[in-house]
Amino acid sequence: MGSRTQDTEECYSYHNQNQNVDYGRMAEILVRRAGSTDEFTRLTSITWINEFVKLGGEQLVPYYADILGAVLPCISDEEEKIRVVARETNEELRAIKADPAEGFDIGAILSIAKRELNSEHEATRIEALHWFFTLLDRYCAEFLAYLNDIFDPLLNALSDPSDAVSFL
Template sequence: MTDAVIPPAVLRNLSDKLYEKRKNAALEVEGIVKSLAAAGDHEKISIVINLLTNEFTASAQANHRKGGLIGLAAATVGLTSDAAQHLSQIVPPVLESFVDQDSRVRYYACEALYNIAKVVRGDFIIFFNRIFDALCKLSADSDPNVQSAAHLLDRLVKDIVTESDQFSIEEFIPLLRERMNVLNPYVRQFLVGWITVLDSVPDIDMLGFLPDFLDGLFNMLSDSSHEIRQQADSALSEFLQEIKNSPSVDYGRMAEILVQRAASLDEFTRLTAITWINEFVKLGGEQLVPYYADILGAILPCISDKEEKIRVVARETNEELRAIKADPADGFDVAAILSIQGGNYRVSGRLLELKHCTGYQPF
């Protein structure tokens, strides 16, 4: 049955060691599938795809696997507008090839999915989670050629996602969150790239999910790579600007992260964290009342920091914090404030004041 659909000579060439022969055989497959699609014979098309999967991409021979991948891409090109109904057969074997032990097979898997994606565009969003996971791993591949191929595929996937109305940010965030503390520099660049791209899409609310990956971005500020530090800082600066322009922000969850990062051993991380805290105190006002004790605990060490920029921002933040009227009914915890540094509030020769705290007598 298979031989009747694809000539034996084409099948032999599809597994040839020479790329040109495999490529020419793939063109033959494209033509065959195009004719079958025009005739509406999707049963035979499924037979062709199963053959390419079972006899080629699942083969123990690397050249067979390479031929199977280029064949699946060619079949997709031949299907054109009919490709969507066969994606459940076509895409999985390509994704499985991303972890092949042979780097050339991984390379051709990137090439195949790139060509498949160009044909089906938004229809393959249903595989996005698996594709994102694969791209994340390939971004740190040991073979530079595979890395380059993965970067090209990544750019195309980003283009498709930004123009698609089927992409789910709610499903994407858990994938992002669980990878944000990875230390590999290539993966970090990959993740920041996705954060930046998605944040630029008007219909995607990345700011609303910022607490889920904010700590990971702060973690990258101390990376040994200047480029990664710069990319993380740029992303954080953009988000802070968005926060300033947003009418509704969840300051609480992020305040907890900032308080921890204000105690970082890395100077740039401390400065960024205390700068964010300063803006939060200005913007969040009474929303931050339950976090006053933690914020104060973060500010006090920074007031005497060895870095002048940090000292200046910390002192300004302290003044802003003192100017906010706080009420125990709003969650203002006097006992927690008093416990900071054992009740010692003498900083730079001045006593911190709680004069605006309703029901509490100032020192």
Template sequence: ETRQAADSALSEFLREVRGSTVVEFGPMVPILVSQCHSKERLNRLTAITWLAELIHHPHSGGDALLPYHAEVLGAIVRCISDNEPEIRRVSEATDADLLILVRDTSGTFELSPLLDTLTAELVGKDDVPTKMAALRWVNMLLEKRKGDMREFIPDLLPVLLGTLSDEADRVVILTCQVLSRISLSDKRAVGSRGNGDGDSEGQQFQMV
């Protein structure tokens, strides 16, 4: 009964947050992130549901969440490997939404915290959904921030090469695509200093 009352109160608070014109992310994000690590199923589900709502908040969502993107991503990706199917489902959808938010933003954000989170997941997790999510993020960042990503390639390559030995074919195929994007990006950078062939990187990548 107490748990039901608490759940009802949280649901009501979430409705108020949805309708609020201003949301202060600073105090909320660390709490939600920590609850994604909770041993209690309801806590994890509530936290990941709230993170999904914050991403889509009509007034304070979107770019306002960028300063916390690495923390939020870490919590979401952790829940992708949750034992509870409902939490996994919500986490995968929330991960896709956050990726689109970052991909489409015109705002600035730091790459280093994101890449630290992603490489840790690739090295430290064995489950396929988590690795696939991390690889999709790396691939997106390589496309969105080509020039800025070059300084991180020396640290990324050993992790990606290690992922090529994964038992899951899907992981290996996506890793090959990421490595191909790195290779084509480097080739294009060299070509731009030479005579170039006029093909866009996107066109070249489609041929891989």
């Protein structure tokens, strides 16, 4: 409990001093907390991640894979509030057109999307596929360099038990 309070206070402190925010350090803390079994901790973490994505935008580029790894599972959280914030954060992340030359790691994002294709939750699998489509659309040449790694999982998505996934 003390750790949660300390992390929250640290977030508020950084947030209130926006011009000097170490978004990367904060993202690391929040990503770790987003996987908590405690609902309040997950909600607080995903809410702060959402705010940092909005405020930090491209400053968070090197942490996108970690952030996405925390956000995608929350899209299928049992708690509706967490799902709503996770979806919003996911959309914010996808809307930012990051440059691979500035540290945007397409391979790491594809690795997260590939992992989440195995999620037991349909909504998470669908969002993982949306990431594949987004990356293919924006970074075709770089995306194709990873085709050997992602071909089988994408092919398996065609036989997903969910029509919403397989028809996407």
